[in-house]
Amino acid sequence: MYYKAKTDIISILNMGYTKTTITGISWMSSFRIITRILSFLKIAILARILTPAQFGIFGIGFLVLTFLEIFLETGINIILIQAKKQIDNYMDSAWVISIVRGIILSLLILTLAPFIANFFNTPEALGILLFISTIPFIRGFINPAEVKFRKDLNFKYEFWFRTAIFFTDSAATVLMALVTHSIYSLVFGLLVGAVTEVVLSFVLIKPIPKLRLRKGYFGEIIHKGKWITAYGIFNYLGENGDNIVVGKVLGSTSLGVYQMAYKLSILPISEVSDVVSQVVFPVFTKIEIDTKRLIKAFFKTTVVISLGSVVVGGIIYFFSSEIILIILGNQWISASPVVKILSLYGILRAISGPASALFLAKGKQSYVTYMVFVRFIVLAATIYPLVLVFGMIGAGYSALLSVLVEIPIIIYLISKIYNDNK
Numbered sequence: 265m266y267y268k269a270k271t272d273i274i275s276i277l278n279m280g281y282t283k284t285t286i287t288g289i290s291w292m293s294s295f296r297i298i299t300r301i302l303s304f305l306k307i308a309i310l311a312r313i314l315t316p317a318q319f320g321i322f323g324i325g326f327l328v329l330t331f332l333e334i335f336l337e338t339g340i341n342i343i344l345i346q347a348k349k350q351i352d353n354y355m356d357s358a359w360v361i362s363i364v365r366g367i368i369l370s371l372l373i374l375t376l377a378p379f380i381a382n383f384f385n386t387p388e389a390l391g392i393l394l395f396i397s398t399i400p401f402i403r404g405f406i407n408p409a410e411v412k413f414r415k416d417l418n419f420k421y422e423f424w425f426r427t428a429i430f431f432t433d434s435a436a437t438v439l440m441a442l443v444t445h446s447i448y449s450l451v452f453g454l455l456v457g458a459v460t461e462v463v464l465s466f467v468l469i470k471p472i473p474k475l476r477l478r479k480g481y482f483g484e485i486i487h488k489g490k491w492i493t494a495y496g497i498f499n500y501l502g503e504n505g506d507n508i509v510v511g512k513v514l515g516s517t518s519l520g521v522y523q524m525a526y527k528l529s530i531l532p533i534s535e536v537s538d539v540v541s542q543v544v545f546p547v548f549t550k551i552e553i554d555t556k557r558l559i560k561a562f563f564k565t566t567v568v569i570s571l572g573s574v575v576v577g578g579i580i581y582f583f584s585s586e587i588i589l590i591i592l593g594n595q596w597i598s599a600s601p602v603v604k605i606l607s608l609y610g611i612l613r614a615i616s617g618p619a620s621a622l623f624l625a626k627g628k629q630s631y632v633t634y635m636v637f638v639r640f641i642v643l644a645a646t647i648y649p650l651v652l653v654f655g656m657i658g659a660g661y662s663a664l665l666s667v668l669v670e671i672p673i674i675i676y677l678i679s680k681i682y683n684d685n686k
């Protein structure tokens with residue numbers, strides 16, 4: 265009876281998920297297409313208003329913001345998507361944790377700002393860091409119930425929700441830049457976007473959380489979130505260690521060029537993988553009880569992402585100079601060799617991306633930590649000498665090498681999940 269009941273559950277879970285997945289991918293693809301068109305328009309405008317040095321100074325502030333956000337990441341969204349029981353009971357504790365985290369982040373940035381500006385030998389970064397410290401404080405008040413869009417597979421509502429926030433952020437950035445020609449316009453857009461998300465999350469999403477802690481749920485979030493935190497830290501260092509070394513060794517101008525090259529080469533490719541991964545993770549959690557079917561769905565996902573990534577990455581690799589001239593202009597042409605290398609890196613990252621969704625669906629947070637830890641170790645060991653010898657191109661070589669070493673680890677962990685559930 266137990267086996268039959270289990271089989272019936274699996275059959276029910278799998279009914280309709282192919283259609284749901286395709287629908288979800290359609291909505292999230294539409295979101296990505298719209299936002300990336302806006303992103304390229306925004307970059308094309310800002311690249312002609314602001315200088316590479318200004319982008320580099322902002323890049324320092326943004327590096328610090330993203331690192332500290334990840335360093336104190338609780339993994340609340342992932343835990344709520346994984347949860348099998350009613351998640352409304354988690355909301356109060358999740359909101360309190362989010363607010364406290366935001367306050368700590370803001371205070372950390374304010375405290376560390378002078379030391380960070382000195383580390384990068386860029387005094388101009390101090391003002392940006394002070395301004396950017398307001399962002400995590402505001403984000404801390406976002407209603408955690410917005411995760412219900414994804415958990416309940418309501419991708420249509422998430423599309424409109426995220427599009428409104430992104431459009432507001434982009435419009436505020438561009439308008440402020442056109443008026444002031446100031447580097448602070450980049451932070452102003454983030455600030456407006458954060459305020460918009462807080463307001464919309466309370467107006468459109470229920471339940472409204474209260475300022476109270478429920479000990480049982482608080483403990484569960486902290487306990488399960490430790491691997492998510494470790495994953496976030498190593499993933500950040502694996503993705504941004506090259507930026508840190510370029511900024512330190514080569515200066516803010518080179519950092520601005522390198523980060524623009526990274527965005528230009530990685531973003532179009534990541535659109536293919538990010539859209540699919542965002543949709544399949546909650547779907548994978550619905551069918552994780554049937555490991556064979558889950559692995560089959562994973563491989564189908566990987567094939568789709570591989571085909572799209574190779575096509576987009578190939579275009580970026582062979583036409584890097586033309587793309588830079590059209591989108592950014594002549595002053596950014598030095599980014600072309602880096603774009604070529606990073607396009608290969610982006611292809612491999614996209615192909616290996618669905619593995620994280622698979623591991624998280626099976627509750628294997630430790631696996632995603634192991635894979636990014638390997639990538640981080642390779643980057644840490646190679647980035648400095650390669651940048652010293654090859655400059656910005658060396659940073660691209662280091663990033664590419666790190667993902668090449670990570671792939672065998674991913675294959676081993678996937679085979680382990682399959683063999684453990686035979």
